[in-house]
Every structure is written in structure tokens, then in C-alpha cells.
Amino acid sequence: xxxxxxxxxxxxxxxxxxxxxxxxxxxxxxxxxxxxxxxxxxxxxxxxxxxxxxxxxxxxxxxxxxxxxxxxxxxxxxxxxxxxxxxxxxxxxxxxxxxxxxxxxxxx
Amino acid sequence: xxxxxxxxxxxxxxxxxxxxxxxxxxxxxxxxxxxxxxxxxxxxxxxxxxxxxxxxxxxxxxxxxxxxxxxxxxxxxxxxxxxxxxxxxxxxxxxxxxxxxxxxxxxxxxxxxxxxxxxxxxxxxxxxxxxxxxxxxxxxxxxxxxxxxxxxxxxxxxxxxxxxxxxxxxxxxxxxxxxxxxxxxxxxxxxxxxxxxxxxxxxxxxxxxxxxxxxxxxxxxxxxxxxxxxxxxxxxxxxxxxxxxxxxxxxxxxxxxxxxxxxxxxxxxxxxxxxxxxxxxxxxxxxxxxxxxxxxxxxxxxxxxxxxxxxxxxxxxxxxxxxxxxxxxxxxxxxxxxxxxxxxxxxxxxxxxxxxxxxxxxxxxxxxxxxxxxxxxxxxxxxxxxxxxxxxxxxxxxxxxxxxxxxxxxxxxxxxxxxxxxxxxxxxxxxxxxxxxxxxxxxxxxxxxxxxxxxxxxxxxxxxxxxxxxxxxxxxxxxxxxxxxxxxxxxxxxxxxxxxxxxxxxxxxxxxxxxxxxxxxxxxxxxxxxxxxxxxxxxxxx
Numbered sequence: 001x002x003x004x005x006x007x008x009x010x011x012x013x014x015x016x017x018x019x020x021x022x023x024x025x026x027x028x029x030x031x032x033x034x035x036x037x038x039x040x041x042x043x044x045x046x047x048x049x050x051x052x053x054x055x056x057x058x059x060x061x062x063x064x065x066x067x068x069x070x071x072x073x074x075x076x077x078x079x080x081x082x083x084x085x086x087x088x089x090x091x092x093x094x095x096x097x098x099x100x101x102x103x104x105x106x107x108x
Numbered sequence: 109x110x111x112x113x114x115x116x117x118x119x120x121x122x123x124x125x126x127x128x129x130x131x132x133x134x135x136x137x138x139x140x141x142x143x144x145x146x147x148x149x150x151x152x153x154x155x156x157x158x159x160x161x162x163x164x165x166x167x168x169x170x171x172x173x174x175x176x177x178x179x180x181x182x183x184x185x186x187x188x189x190x191x192x193x194x195x196x197x198x199x200x201x202x203x204x205x206x207x208x209x210x211x212x213x214x215x216x217x218x219x220x221x222x223x224x225x226x227x228x229x230x231x232x233x234x235x236x237x238x239x240x241x242x243x244x245x246x247x248x249x250x251x252x253x254x255x256x257x258x259x260x261x262x263x264x265x266x267x268x269x270x271x272x273x274x275x276x277x278x279x280x281x282x283x284x285x286x287x288x289x290x291x292x293x294x295x296x297x298x299x300x301x302x303x304x305x306x307x308x309x310x311x312x313x314x315x316x317x318x319x320x321x322x323x324x325x326x327x328x329x330x331x332x333x334x335x336x337x338x339x340x341x342x343x344x345x346x347x348x349x350x351x352x353x354x355x356x357x358x359x360x361x362x363x364x365x366x367x368x369x370x371x372x373x374x375x376x377x378x379x380x381x382x383x384x385x386x387x388x389x390x391x392x393x394x395x396x397x398x399x400x401x402x403x404x405x406x407x408x409x410x411x412x413x414x415x416x417x418x419x420x421x422x423x424x425x426x427x428x429x430x431x432x433x434x435x436x437x438x439x440x441x442x443x444x445x446x447x448x449x450x451x452x453x454x455x456x457x458x459x460x461x462x463x464x465x466x467x468x469x470x471x472x473x474x475x476x477x478x479x480x481x482x483x484x485x486x487x488x489x490x491x492x493x494x495x496x497x498x499x500x501x502x503x504x505x506x507x508x509x510x511x512x513x514x515x516x517x518x519x520x521x522x523x524x525x526x527x528x529x530x531x532x533x534x535x536x537x538x539x540x541x542x543x544x545x546x547x548x549x550x551x552x553x554x555x556x557x558x559x560x561x562x563x564x565x566x567x568x569x570x571x572x573x574x575x576x577x578x579x580x581x582x583x584x585x586x587x588x589x590x591x592x593x594x595x596x597x598x599x600x601x602x603x604x605x606x607x608x609x610x611x612x613x614x615x616x617x618x619x620x621x622x623x624x625x626x627x628x629x630x631x632x633x634x635x636x637x638x639x640x641x642x643x644x645x646x647x648x649x650x
Contacts, residue, residue: 009293016286023279032275039282043289050293065298066289069240073285076247080278083251087258087274091267100275103268106363 008049016042027101029091033084040077044070112176115163115183117156118191119231125149126224133217143206143600146220150199150227157191164188165628179299180238182390185629189478190234190386196611197378197485198227200604204493205371207598211501214369219259223375226252230383237394239288239298242387246284246351250277253380256372257364269367276350276360284347290340294333304395307337341396341409348391351384354446355419365439373435374492377442378485385449385481393474397457414454414559420447421566428573433507434495437573438488441532444570445484451563452476452547455554473554475626476546482622483531483543483615490528490608497521497601498593505593508580514593515582521595522581524605531612533574534567539615546623 019038026032051066092098129142129149163169164185173183181187202223209215229248236242254277258270292298295306311330316322346357353361365373396409424444431437456473498514498521499505505514515522531538544567551560586592615622 016282019282020279023275029271029275036275036278036282039279040285043282043285046286046289047292050289053293054296063296065240065296066292069243069289069292069298072240072244076244079251080247080281083254084274084278087254087267087270090258090261091264091271094262094264094267100271103271105265105268106366 005049005053008045012042012045012049015039015045027099029088029098029100029103032100033081033088036084037077037081040073044073047073112173115160115173115177116181117160118153118188118195119228119235121149121153121156122195122224122228122231125152126221126228129217129221129224133221136217139215139217140210142217142220143202143209146224147199147202147206149224150195150202153227153231154192154195154199157188157195161185161188174237174301178238179301180241181232181235182237183235185631186386186389186478187231187235189626189629190382190481191231193382193478193482193485194227194230194234194379196482197382197489198223198230198375200486200489200493200608201371201375201378203604204374204489204496204601205369207596207600208369208371208496211596211598212369212504213501214260216259219256219372222252222255222259226256226375227379230379233383234386236387237300237390239291239300239303242391243281243285243288245383246281246347246387249380249383250281250351253372253376256375257368259369259372260367263367265367266369267367269364273360273364276357280347280350280357283343283350287340287343287345287347290336291344294337294340300390300395307395338408342412344391345388345409345413348384348388349416352381352388352446352449353443354416354450355423355443356416358420358424358443361443362436362439365442366433366436370435370492370496373438374489377438377488377492381442381446381449382481382485385477388453389474389477392453393456393470397470410454410457413450417447417450417454417559418562420444420450421562422447425566425569425573429569431573432509434511434577435506437577438491438495441570441573442488444566445480445532447566448544448547448563449477449480449484451559452480452550454559455551455556470554471627471630472546473550474630475623476543476550478626478629479546479619479623480543482626483539486608486611486615487528487531487538487540490605490612491525491532493601493605493608494521494525494528496596497598497605498525498595500594500596503591503594508576509587509590510593511577511580512584512586512590512592513581514595516585517592518595524609525581526578527609528612529574529577531616533571537613537616539612539619542616542619542623545619 016039019035019042022035023032026035047066047070051064054062056062088098091103095102097103129146133142164183170184202220205219209219226249229245229252232241232245233249236245254270254274257273258267260266291303295303297303297306311326311333313322313326313329316325350357365377368376392409421444424440424447428437428440428444431440452473456470495505498511505511531540534540534544544563548560548563551563
């Protein structure tokens with residue numbers, strides 16, 4: 001059996017689903033952050049698998065849009081994680097909670 | 109080529125300004141004093157966009173710019189119109205923030221840097237014609253706005269709002285990204301023009317042509333592509349719908365709006381909406397709005413989006429009725445306003461096909477979207493500004509009860525709040541009326557009378573809770589012993605409100621003129637989006 005594009009796509013779809021399901025089910029904000037990272041990395045895998053699979057254009061070269069996109073996603077994910085952890089930390093300092101269930105001051 | 113760089117001016121002004129503000133803030137001895145320079149930066153960006161307006165009227169120039177920037181950003185009048193709206197919203201909220209932060213002892217320079225970068229991100233999102241650019245713009249604005257929401261570091265509510273906004277916003281961004289990745293995989297393009305072009309063609313496989321079973325294989329591939337494209341479209345639209353806070357992706361809106369410092373609330377209500385709806389305009393109408401392709405997607409999504417529109421209106425308005433906090437009421441009403449704008453989206457492609465491809469009715473619907481965004485920006489900034497003015501340190505005006513009797517104690521403040529609330533409710537001669545009128549008219553023209561009826565009924569529900577603000581201010585007396593809002597004295601906010609009120613009235617008195625500009629803006633937008641792919645392959649594709 002050879003590893004084909006479909007294997008990568010199924011793997012990334014699974015990773016994305018696990019991340020999404022984890023985000024919706026788990027109530028710890030740190031776990032939620034990790035789930036988001038998992039989803040973003042699933043996207044990176046998809047992008048790179050697709051780029052690998054892209055046919056060459058008329059000049060015989062393969063465009064690198066997918067690779068470029070993946071680099072941007074990595075950079076932005078890092079910035080996002082930094083900000084997210086800062087917010088979690090800031091809330092923890094005031095309320096000593098990291099669970100999203102406990103962040104309920106504004107329920108009406 | 110060099111002259112084309114001028115097209116970047118609005119964004120460049122904000123980015124360079126943002127970096128300068130950061131340096132100034134780091135080296136100045138005492139906090140404060142950055143509000144006016146930041147507002148000036150925004151107004152300079154608006155002026156630059158206004159100055160570019162005549163040059164964006166030439167289709168050949170636009171195509172040239174499109175090629176020069178590899179199809180990453182569009183510089184058509186749609187972008188400029190949105191840029192002006194964003195810069196206006198950002199500049200006015202910064203002026204409000206100057207007095208608010210000083211009054212509430214929150215004055216720190218980061219606020220202005222964050223707002224400036226977020227505005228630049230908004231403009232990138234509004235002008236993006238490439239999925240990569242769209243994502244970067246979206247994240248630039250989102251990261252800024254998350255930080256602004258949690259700006260009141262000692263307040264648990266502010267942090268909670270920021271956490272919820274951040275988590276749900278990042279989740280939405282991940283959905284949008286996965287959709288983008290699938291679109292890229294199905295078409296081989298990240299630029300919207302290329303995607304539109306590729307989706308317009310049937311799947312071809314020259315390598316296996318003529319072999320046994322080739323036709324069946326190609327048919328299977330076509331089905332796969334169509335299904336995955338629909339999934340990708342749903343994911344991308346869901347990501348953008350999150351940003352504009354439309355039902356069922358609205359859960360973060362009330363908490364983030366309530367927790368954020370009020371000027372930040374005003375900022376995210378107006379500019380983020382303008383940018384995200386602009387991106388939606390390009391994705392939904394620009395890419396999937398073509399009714400002529402072999403696998404036309406324009407037949408599918410309006411039927412789905414109409415539910416989002418109607419539910420946003422209905423749930424936004426009904427829940428807004430039950431609120432006791434004015435800030436939360438404005439949050440739910442912004443969900444409802446998002447619903448009215450989505451109603452115009454639903455109409456646009458259907459109208460296009462009715463009009464036989466030319467699409468004058470579709471254009472009027474798209475213009476209604478732009479006009480609504482401008483109208484909503486000035487009205488909402490005014491409403492939040494008046495709410496800020498009505499409170500002072502320790503005596504903020506947040507709930508209806510805080511406002512009781514304000515009409516007797518401080519008639520000027522009460523008058524300002526009433527005026528902007530009436531514009532949000534859609535009373536003539538304010539601009540809010542004409543914004544809704546345009547949506548309703550294009551819905552009727554496109555053959556959606558029941559959608560028009562839904563907008564009318566929902567506006568009527570809206571009037572009830574908007575008028576409740578006025579009833580509280582003028583006809584109720586505060587409970588004895590209750591905490592009353594004490595208006596702050598701030599010439600800066602008063603001047604901003606007078607200027608905003610002037611715009612609300614000017615737009616309301618001359619709606620045809622400004623609607624005409626919006627119409628011009630969408631007329632030329634269609635051309636480069638459609639024309640770019642064939643003769644302009646992205647230069648970085650080699």
C-alpha cells in the first residue's frame with residue numbers, strides 16, 4: 001500500500017474533528033487552547049498535502065501557495081496562543097479559575 | 109508601478125502610525141495625550157481613501173493594480189468605501205476613548221496602538237481578494253480587538269468577555285482556515301478571482317482522457333469537488349458570520365460587549381462588522397455569487413443564509429427586549445442589525461439572475477449593504493458615545509435604571525442619547541431609516557416580499573426597546589437611594605457627538621447622494637473580480 005493524498009486528508013480531517021469536538025466538549029480553557037492549536041495544525045497538514053499534490057503549471061513548476069499559507073498560519077497561531085495565554089492568566093489572577101464554566105459573571 | 113503603491117496609502121498610514129505611537133508611548137514620561145494623534149491618523153487614512161476615490165474609477169487601472177499586487181488586495185471603490193467607514197468609526201471611537209480612559213483611570217498607551225493596528229487589519233480584511241490576505245487581515249484585527257476587550261485588567265468581567273471572545277473567535281478562525289484550505293485544494297488557487305474562475309469550469313483530466321472509464325472517473329471527481337466546495341463555503345461563511353455575530357454564532361457578542369470598556373465596545377461593534385461584511389461581500393457575491401457557472405453555488409447559499417438573517421433579527425430583537433443593561437441591549441440589537449444586513453446579502457445573487465446577469469437589482473442590494481454599514485457606524489458610535497457621556501467614574505451608565513430621570517437632570521446628554529437611539533431604531537429623518545429602507549426596497553425588487561416583511565416587523569420590535577431608553581430617561585424618576593449615573597464633563601466627547609450627529613443628519617437628509625456613492629462603489633467592484641483571472645495569473649505562481 002502506498003501513502004496517498006487521501007490518507008493525509010483523512011488524517012487531517014480526523015485531527016480537525018478531534019480538535020473541534022474537544023473544543024466544544026472540554027471546559028478547561030487551556031485544553032480549549034490546545035484544541036484550537038490542533039485544529040490549526042490540521043489545517044496546515046491539509047494545505048501542505050494539497051500543495052504536494054498540485055499539478056505543475058505550464059512552466060513546469062509547482063506553485064507554492066499552500067506552503068506559504070501554512071507558514072502564515074504557523075506565525076499567526078503563535079501570536080494567537082500568546083494572546084490567549086495572556087488572557088487566561090489575567091483572568092486567573094483575578095478569579096483563580098481556568099474553567100470556562102466558572103467564567104459566568106455575566107449570565108442573565 | 110510606483111504610483112500603484114499609493115493605493116496602499118490608507119493601510120500604510122495606519123501601520124506606520126501604529127509603530128510611531130508605540131515608540132512615543134514607550135518614551136514619553138506620563139500616560140495620555142495619544143487619543144487626538146490616533147484619531148488624526150484615522151482621519152488621515154480616511155482622507156487618503158477619499159483622495160483615491162477618483163482614481164479607482166478606471167477599470168484598466170484597477171486591473172493593473174490587481175496584477176501589481178498579485179491579486180492579494182483590491183483597490184476598487186468597494187474597498188475605499190469600507191476603508192472610509194472603518195477609518196471614520198476608528199477615529200471617532202478613539203476620540204471617545206481619550207476622555208473615557210482618563211475618566212476611568214485606564215489611560216495606557218497600548219489602547220491606541222491596538223486600535224490603530226486593528227483598523228489596519230480591518231482595512232486588509234475589507235480589501236482582501238486572496239484567502240491568505242483575508243486570514244491575515246482577520247487575525248490582525250481580531251488579536252487587536254481581543255486585547256481591547258480585556259483592556260480593563262482589574263475587572264473580572266472584562267477578562268471574561270475577552271476569554272469568551274478569544275476562544276470562540278479563534279475557533280471561528282480555525283473553521284474559516286479549514287474552509288480556505290479545502291477551497292485551495294479543490295481549485296489550486298488562493299486568490300478569489302482564481303477560485304471563482306476554477307469553480308466556473310468543469311473538472312477536466314487530460315492525462316486520462318480516452319482511457320477506459322475515464323468519463324466516469326471525471327464525473328466522480330466533479331461530484332467530490334462540488335461537495336467539498338460546498339463544505340468549504342459553509343466553513344468560510346461560518347467563520348465570517350462569527351465575526352459579525354450573527355445567529356447561531358452570536359454567543360460571544362453580549363458578554364464581550366458588556367465586558368469591554370465602552371469605547372472598545374463601540375469599536376468592535378462598528379469596524380469589525382464593516383470589515384467582516386466587506387469580506388463576506390467579496391466571498392459570497394464575488395466568488396459564489398455567479399449564477400451562470402456549470403456548478404452554480406449561488407442557488408444554494410441564499411436559502412441557507414436567509415435563515416441566518418431572519419434568526420439574527422428575531423433572536424437579537426427578542427432577547428434585547430429582556431435586557432436590563434443598555435450595553436447588553438445594544439449588543440443584542442447589533443446582532444439584529446447584522447440580520448438586516450444579511451437580508452440584503454440574501455437578495456443580491458437572486459436579484460442578479462432575475463435581472464439577466466447584468467444585475468442592477470443585485471448591485472442595489474450590495475450597495476444597501478455598504479450604505480447600511482456606514483449608517484450603522486455613525487449611529488452606533490453616537491449611541492455608545494452618549495452612553496459614555498452619561499456616566500462618570502464609579503457612576504457609569506450601564507443599566508436602564510441608571511438612566512432614570514436623566515432627562516430632567518441633564519437634558520443635553522439625554523437628548524444626545526435619544527437622538528442616536530432613534531437613528532438606530534430607524535426613525536426618519538435620521539440615516540437609520542434610509543439604511544433599512546434600502547434593504548427593504550431591494551428585497552421587494554428582488555421578489556422577496558416576505559423577507560421585507562420580516563425586516564419591517566423586526567424593526568417594529570426594535571423600536572420598543574429603543575424607546576424604552578427614552579421612556580426611562582424622560583418619564584421615570586430614579587428609585588430613592590439607587591446609584592444614579594452622573595454625566596462626566598468632557599468637551600472632547602461633546603464635540604465628537606456633535607460631529608457624529610451632524611453626519612447622522614447629513615446622511616439622513618441626503619440619502620440618495622450617499623447611496624449613489626455606495627452604488628458607484630459596487631458597480632466597479634464586479635469588474636476586476638470577474639476579469640482578473642483570465643489575463644492575470646498571479647505572478648508568484650512560477
